[in-house]
Amino acid sequence: MMGLKEIIGVDLPDAELAEELAAFADIAAAIRRLRTLDLTEIHPVVIYDPTLSYRSRAS
Amino acid sequence: MSQEPEFSPIAELAPLLRAGSLSPVTLCERILDRIHRHDGLLESYIHVSESALDQARRAEAEIRSGAWRGPLHGVPIAIKDNSFTADMPTTAGTSAPGIEFPLVDSAVAERLRAAGAVLIGKTRTHEFAWGTITPPTRNPWRQDRIPGGSSGGSGAALAAGLCLAATGSDTGGSVRIPASFCGVVGLKPTFGRISRRGIVPHSWSLDHPGPLTRSVADAAILLGVMAGYDPADPGSRDIPVPDYAEAVGGGVSGLRVAVIRNHFFERNQPAVDQAVEAAIGWFADEGARVHEARIPSLEYGLGAIFAIELSSSTAYHDASLRAGRSAGFAPDVRRLVQFGRFVTGADYLKAEQFRHVLMNDYARLFETADVVLGPTEPITAPPIGADIVALGPHRESALAATWRLTYPYNLTGLPAITLPCGFDDEGLPIGLQIAGRPFDEPTVLRAAAAYEKAHAWHEQRPRI
Numbered sequence: 001m002m003g004l005k006e007i008i009g010v011d012l013p014d015a016e017l018a019e020e021l022a023a024f025a026d027i028a029a030a031i032r033r034l035r036t037l038d039l040t041e042i043h044p045v046v047i048y049d050p051t052l053s054y055r056s057r058a059s
Numbered sequence: 060m061s062q063e064p065e066f067s068p069i070a071e072l073a074p075l076l077r078a079g080s081l082s083p084v085t086l087c088e089r090i091l092d093r094i095h096r097h098d099g100l101l102e103s104y105i106h107v108s109e110s111a112l113d114q115a116r117r118a119e120a121e122i123r124s125g126a127w128r129g130p131l132h133g134v135p136i137a138i139k140d141n142s143f144t145a146d147m148p149t150t151a152g153t154s155a156p157g158i159e160f161p162l163v164d165s166a167v168a169e170r171l172r173a174a175g176a177v178l179i180g181k182t183r184t185h186e187f188a189w190g191t192i193t194p195p196t197r198n199p200w201r202q203d204r205i206p207g208g209s210s211g212g213s214g215a216a217l218a219a220g221l222c223l224a225a226t227g228s229d230t231g232g233s234v235r236i237p238a239s240f241c242g243v244v245g246l247k248p249t250f251g252r253i254s255r256r257g258i259v260p261h262s263w264s265l266d267h268p269g270p271l272t273r274s275v276a277d278a279a280i281l282l283g284v285m286a287g288y289d290p291a292d293p294g295s296r297d298i299p300v301p302d303y304a305e306a307v308g309g310g311v312s313g314l315r316v317a318v319i320r321n322h323f324f325e326r327n328q329p330a331v332d333q334a335v336e337a338a339i340g341w342f343a344d345e346g347a348r349v350h351e352a353r354i355p356s357l358e359y360g361l362g363a364i365f366a367i368e369l370s371s372s373t374a375y376h377d378a379s380l381r382a383g384r385s386a387g388f389a390p391d392v393r394r395l396v397q398f399g400r401f402v403t404g405a406d407y408l409k410a411e412q413f414r415h416v417l418m419n420d421y422a423r424l425f426e427t428a429d430v431v432l433g434p435t436e437p438i439t440a441p442p443i444g445a446d447i448v449a450l451g452p453h454r455e456s457a458l459a460a461t462w463r464l465t466y467p468y469n470l471t472g473l474p475a476i477t478l479p480c481g482f483d484d485e486g487l488p489i490g491l492q493i494a495g496r497p498f499d500e501p502t503v504l505r506a507a508a509a510y511e512k513a514h515a516w517h518e519q520r521p522r523i
């Protein structure tokens with residue numbers, strides 16, 4: 001459990017973490033449903049823009 | 060003027076203020092008096108401006124000198140407490156030690172101030188705009204009910220006649236939810252239409268500032284002032300701002316109206332369904348071309364918005380989490396802010412991929428439709444303290460129910476407005492939601508204004 005907590009960056013006692021995970025159950029179910037989609041060919045809507053910093057400086 | 064000035068639309072008051080037959084100082088005094096008398100009960104404001112009367116006096120002097128700035132000149136407008144203001148503190152609804160915000164104007168406050176508005180106070184938000192309850196604010200229609208949120212203070216203050224309009228921000232429905240529950244108009248414009256500069260971030264790609272108003276015409280007025288390109292906001296779009304006030308005069312004959320039957324009509328309170336079906340019937344009777352549609356991909360939307368909103372919120376609050384400042388957050392908000400740790404990077408990016416699918420599905424729908432009609436909320440305002448709400452035979456968490464019908468337009472960034480379309484048998488308002496194509500706020504406003512004009516729902520007011 002300690003290894004997983006370090007990986008996800010949660011600094012909670014085990015009992016409290018178990019409580020949080022239980023509260024997260026409904027959200028986890030919704031995200032699991034999302035995971036079932038095959039979106040291999042779909043580009044995410046967030047598009048990287050290398051000119052962003054230059055535009056900000058210009059303003 | 061149809062009612063007392065504090066309950067009149069700005070569109071009706073502006074000519075009076077300009078002509079000098081209504082004094083901005085008198086108007087401000089009346090609003091301050093109502094805040095003094097009623098906000099002890101409603102708790103919609105967290106801060107009332109010490110300079111409100113001075114602002115009103117300045118507006119009066121300017122108008123008298125012929126320097127009228129436009130329809131908001133001398134009009135008291137409330138600002139949601141997650142939007143920075145130079146002359147009033149911002150808390151974003153938190154009292155956690157170690158968290159402070161600067162005394163500078165957000166883009167929204169700056170634009171309203173330049174238009175001559177009197178920034179009368181800061182309205183309560185659910186902490187960090189993370190929730191739909193907005194404690195301790197009460198709903199003016201029934202004080203044992205929540206006002207919705209996160210812009211709950213704005214909805215309650217406006218419904219109770221404690222301001223003439225208010226600002227909000229909408230990440231999953233936070234303008235439209237309180238507007239629907241409080242019986243006022245709430246507009247979430249297209250993402251990029253109004254600058255987010257100076258608004259405490261909740262989820263960068265979902266946050267939309269927007270106005271809450273007493274009428275659709277007032278929403279058009281405020282949008283015209285609040286909208287515009289801002290290079291300081293990376294999401295801001297440099298697209299000309301049309302004259303939204305012009306849009307509110309047309310009818311709906313020939314308008315192509317889609318009704319998405321899945322997702323939006325699956326688990327609603329019967330009174331909500333009845334009111335919204337009646338509204339759809341009105342559009343058909345007026346010559347709109349109504350057709351039914353389905354967007355099956357909506358069944359994956361909840362997971363997508365959770366993945367994006369939770370991971371974004373955790374990223375924003377990461378330093379506070381690590382420094383222990385989140386110990387001062389309310390328990391519900393602290394939990395949500397921590398939940399992003401349980402969302403993987405792959406989940407987040409999959410949600411952003413899914414968003415593309417949903418946006419394409421809506422784009423296809425808008426090939427044969429000008430607007431989409433549906434309910435704003437599946438329920439009317441639930442009781443304070445109710446974590447679970449009943450929807451006929453179904454039971455659902457209040458948070459999940461309240462944003463279920465609003466978040467699709469945050470994922471897609473499309474403009475969506477709510478306006479009153481009836482009341483349930485407990486006298487609680489019901490909201491009609493109208494959405495449109497990106498940056499086509501004029502068509503959304505036209506449809507909403509035509510419906511509003513033919514009904515008197517927006518003229519009802521709560522007894523407090």
